[in-house]
Amino acid sequence: MLHVAHLGGFLVLKTAAVRFAAFAIGACILVPHPSAWAQSAALPAVSSAPAASAAPGAAAPQAPPASPLTQAPRAGAAAAGGASAEPGTGTRGLDQDIQGLKKDVVDLNRDLFVLEEELLFPANTQVAVFVSMDVGEFFLLDTVTLKIDQKEVANYLYTPREVEALGKGGVHRLYLGNLKAGPHELVAFFSGQGPHERDYRRGATLRFEKGIGAKYLELKINDRQRRQQPEFEIKDWE
Amino acid sequence: MGRQQADGRAARCSRAAWTGALAGALASVVLVASAAADYALIGHDAPDFALHATAGNNVRLSEHRGDVVVLSFWGSRCGQCRMQLAALNRSFKTYHSAGLQVFGVNVDDDQGGALEFARTEALGFPLLLDPGKAVARAYLVDNLPMTVLIDRGGSVRQVHRDFSSKFEPAYLQQLRVLLNE
Numbered sequence: 001m002l003h004v005a006h007l008g009g010f011l012v013l014k015t016a017a018v019r020f021a022a023f024a025i026g027a028c029i030l031v032p033h034p035s036a037w038a039q040s041a042a043l044p045a046v047s048s049a050p051a052a053s054a055a056p057g058a059a060a061p062q063a064p065p066a067s068p069l070t071q072a073p074r075a076g077a078a079a080a081g082g083a084s085a086e087p088g089t090g091t092r093g094l095d096q097d098i099q100g101l102k103k104d105v106v107d108l109n110r111d112l113f114v115l116e117e118e119l120l121f122p123a124n125t126q127v128a129v130f131v132s133m134d135v136g137e138f139f140l141l142d143t144v145t146l147k148i149d150q151k152e153v154a155n156y157l158y159t160p161r162e163v164e165a166l167g168k169g170g171v172h173r174l175y176l177g178n179l180k181a182g183p184h185e186l187v188a189f190f191s192g193q194g195p196h197e198r199d200y201r202r203g204a205t206l207r208f209e210k211g212i213g214a215k216y217l218e219l220k221i222n223d224r225q226r227r228q229q230p231e232f233e234i235k236d237w238e
Numbered sequence: 239m240g241r242q243q244a245d246g247r248a249a250r251c252s253r254a255a256w257t258g259a260l261a262g263a264l265a266s267v268v269l270v271a272s273a274a275a276d277y278a279l280i281g282h283d284a285p286d287f288a289l290h291a292t293a294g295n296n297v298r299l300s301e302h303r304g305d306v307v308v309l310s311f312w313g314s315r316c317g318q319c320r321m322q323l324a325a326l327n328r329s330f331k332t333y334h335s336a337g338l339q340v341f342g343v344n345v346d347d348d349q350g351g352a353l354e355f356a357r358t359e360a361l362g363f364p365l366l367l368d369p370g371k372a373v374a375r376a377y378l379v380d381n382l383p384m385t386v387l388i389d390r391g392g393s394v395r396q397v398h399r400d401f402s403s404k405f406e407p408a409y410l411q412q413l414r415v416l417l418n419e
Contacts, residue, residue: 142296157288159298 117176125178126214129154129186133166133221139200139230141166141221142192146175149184153177166221174219179210188219190232206234277397278378284309284388285376289343289366292356297341297364300392305339306416307388311379312342314351319383322401323361326385329413330363336417337390341366345374345382385409389416 131144141163146154154175158166166172186206194200206217216237224231279285284307288298299307310326312319323342330340340363344352349367356365368374377386380399387396396412398405 157290157296157298159288159296159301161301162298 121176121178123214124212125180127175127177127179127210127217128173128214129175129188129217129219131156131166131172131174131219131221132170133163135167135223137223138195138228139190139221139223140193141190143190144174144219145189145191146219147187147189148175148177148179171218179215181210181212183207183209186217186234188232188234190219190221194230195228200230202230202232204232204234206236208236277394279386279394280397282394284386284392284394285373287373287376289368289373291364291366292344292349292353294364297366299341299388302339303392304390305337306333306390306413308338308340308413309377309386309388310340310342311345311374311377311382311384311386313382314344314346314355316382318401320355320359321403322383322385323359325401325403325406325409327361327363329410333413333417334362338413338417339363343368343373345369345371345379387412387416390419 127148129146133139133141141158143158144154144156145152146156156172156174162172184207186208187203188205189201189203191199191201204219208215208217218235218237220233220235222231222233284299286298286300288296291297308326308329310319310322312323326340326342330338342361342363342365344355344365345368346352347369349369352365352367366373377384383399383401385398385401386394387398389395395416398409
């Protein structure tokens, strides 16, 4: 029986053996998270080096006092003898197993996502439209409406957080779909607040040829400093 | 002797009052529970949406994951809706700091009434406009007012159709449970 609980970045692992050891010494054993092990192992070396350099002529610095986290297993080891080292390695191995399983799940999820995209949007018909924004000083984006071949395929409302993310260089995938090879027309309508906080609505059109491969289009919102106006363009990524 | 009779009457009255209050509370809990029983979205992820607000910024539900969200679907010609929005405003003021978000979703075809209401009533939470009723359809709204309670994990937990001030304690109790999670 294993109980795992988060406690301020540390995992409290209690196996039956650890419980026995804890019962024997009347203490609870805290095992730090693997990411913290390396850190805690490096701490004494890092902390002792400046002390030695600060007082070169002084006597050798004493070892830093062990933290309660490191003391507890030692106390457990002392109390339970040589056999108590096994619970520590057991829990460590178990934790590594859990981390490995988590990684496997993440990898599997990624593979499934890729597979889903490949099945739903094959490369020979795939069209993706992205939105990006540069600065955004003259335009506060509210909505983007996208039409492909006179048919509305996307209408996205942007929240201030999303606009902020775009302003920081983020790119939003507005649309992912399928189109057959041949000529197509894309029309994008941008609405929001323009200069002097006036309602602003502009459109941009692009005629493009869909070939065999996937098509990537980018709706770019730029500031045109000379005219003090926003500028909208559609870029075709070859 | 007379004093004993008076004490007995007082005790009986007090017992009756307690029984009545308990029955009322139980009835309201039963009514609230029965309202939630036939709602298909209970226990499912709340459908995400983004809507314009009558004033201020656009609102996207998924950005409020981690908060307890109350969606109140209302119409400007519905008297009970106004009462409910006022009650929700009181709850919002009390529990906003504890992570409560309230959104009033107006489902009028004509947004004029909602804008007028937003202008006259000083509500602390955003009033959203859903003239296309896409969000109302996603939340299976079949009655006004209708309130949907969404937990911090983004799952629909409770639904209330109709509103009466006597149900308010039960609503608050449910809210507190969600806020304590």
